[in-house]
Amino acid sequence: MGEKMALILQLLLTNRQIGIKNEEIVNYLSERGFKSHRKEVGQLVHNLNDFFTFFIGYPLIHGKPKKGYVIEKEYYEDGELQLLVDAILFNKDASAKEKEALLEKLLSFSSVYQKERLSMMPLLETEQPFSLILNLTTILHAIDEHKNITFHYIDYAISNSHPIEITAKNGNGKTKEDYNVSPYRIYLDNNHYYLIGYFSKRKTNLSMYRIDRMRYVRRIGGIYVDIQDQYDLEGFITKRFHMFASGQEVALTFRFKGVLLREIVSRFGNTIHVNKLKEDWYQASVDHVLMNDGLKMWFLMQGANVYVNEPVALKEEIEQDLKKALSLYQK
Template sequence: MAKATDMLDLYFRFMSGERFTKAQIGEIIGKKSERTVQRYIASLNDFFDTRQETEHLRIVMNHTDRKYEMTRLENETFDATQILAILKILISTRGLSEEEIHLIINNLTNHITEENQRIIEKAIQSELVHYEPMNHGEPLLNKIWDINLLIQQNKTIKFEYFNAMNQGRIHTIKPMYITFSELYFYLVGVNDKEQVLIFRIDRIQDYTKAEDKFKEPNSPYFREGALKQRIYFMYGGEWKKVSFEFNGGIIESVLDRFPTARLLKKDYANNRFVVEIEVIGDGILMWLLSQGARVKVLSPNSLKEKHIAEVKKIMANYE
């Protein structure tokens, strides 16, 4: 009977929002061992699973302070395999502050079993120890959410934007969407001259709702999926086709890197290819330079000349 009383005591205390360490639970149920505490928690969770009115409840450890608490599961939850994949991708982007990363990890893993929590914790432990967020160090989750709400409300916004030289300037734009690319979150919007502008969200300060009304031009920038397939390093500019020779490298990596890629010539025996891609702006130049002698730009001529000029500058550094 004592065990049933202890279980009820624990149940009501968790229901009221109290949180306990494993040692504190051991004291509550009569100085029991950690193994016994674990059995009590497992028994409560098993009980929750047997009744429809409690199947959404779960007692889990919050890894922030290693205290147990009662959580309410949604009808549809991530399983451990999905959570591990999401966290691996998220950590590798380095796009959020260390505090935000730990918050997300805690919120996601709170809804899975302790065994799976331990598996995921072990899988990402080394990456978290060596996690280096971006130098701006600014928390972004709330800002991203706020700006996204303004976008969905079809509002115009006004904000101060600081460039790489930390020089501030006031902008008023019609925000179109938020995207992530190459380490940073970006806001894409249009100004009163129907110009498409791209802003790093961490450099946006003091954003407020504005009353200005802007016309939305017919631009490929407003189709986020199409933009992400064609823009590199978030450089703005004209939409164009680029063709280049690719020799001696892994062609699969090129096709994976550029979703719009087409192979105009294929010589698998000699590992020589002519590739055509669609791009926006000249951000592609950075990738071309990273490929060294494996790449030769064919067209357009303007990009070809820029590529040659950059190669000459690199050569000059060694003279």
């Protein structure tokens, strides 16, 4: 009975007809080696709806007079599905095969019409020397079970004018290549996954590793060192991943060209005070900004479209960095 129900659902999801009648479903099942009849089809659809009502809160299949059975409401809203599809397609570390398998699972309850409405970029034939899915799965299980993990951590060297992977030899396991770590948290930043945990060679600090640079990840025995309570884990994440997260609060004043207006609002919020100057220039001021290297780097990236007035210390640091950069090009 389960196979018949799966075939009926597949037919309704993939068929372009507005409705599928009982007789058509009976014939469809017969072509695939399953005998059936109108009454059984009705019962199978009823069973499917019982499942979906329990699973998603409403019956998926509706019977329409003279039209037959139809799926009127998708499991995902189009916007929800587009968001999830893009999260898979634009992941930097998953291989093409992993993305394809994930998309197949994700779209399994979507009709042919909904799939066609999605904006889908083609999958590039990319391979990875590791499995992101396997790494994540192994680490998540280890965190849940309070188990240590071991792995090799890669670095890069240049060979024949191209970068190649080399194994870092600063481990703490049986060999110099083995990193044995008590894992605490996985964090996603800039489309890369990071592991935060305890590494015995750095007993006074939490350690962080890019998961796409981890090889041969597996769970191991040994004492799981749980010292999370000794650290402000959220504070650690904030300082390491958010460039405006630490530093002295200052009142910031700067000029910028109109082309940066949207970026300025996005960066500093819509409470920023802005006055129009001559031509296409604006004067901006914002209080309680954290002054640090991240803030300086952001201004440097804007090039000739921005000029910092205050604080003077930040202005002078930017001037010095620009002079150093210019000197490299003038040699």
